[in-house]
Amino acid sequence: MPRxxxxxxxxxxxxxxxxxxxxxxxxxxxxxxxxxxYRNNQAWLPEVPPPQPEPQPPDLAxxxxxxxxxxxxxxxxxxxxxxxxxxxxxxxx
Numbered sequence: 370m371p372r373x374x375x376x377x378x379x380x381x382x383x384x385x386x387x388x389x390x391x392x393x394x395x396x397x398x399x400x401x402x403x404x405x406x407y408r409n410n411q412a413w414l415p416e417v418p419p420p421q422p423e424p425q426p427p428d429l430a431x432x433x434x435x436x437x438x439x440x441x442x443x444x445x446x447x448x449x450x451x452x453x454x455x456x457x458x459x460x461x462x
Contacts, residue, residue, distance in 0.1 A: 383390040391397035 380390055389397075389400070391400065
């Protein structure tokens, strides 16, 4: 014989009394599982390391000076020259 759900007035009475009210055992188990996982996560929360400070941006001035002194070229009238793209010709040690 199949089980019948309790009458609607039982559910209404439980809801009015703020009592947990589940329609099936499966939903009750799922709800308790969520509560257990929440509690475990709260217990692990103090284990999280503190936030790290923002890193300082790198000083690019020495690289810009170095790049300015390198011999660069692009073929005149080429697409690369029009776009401002250049290639390294040679570097002497």
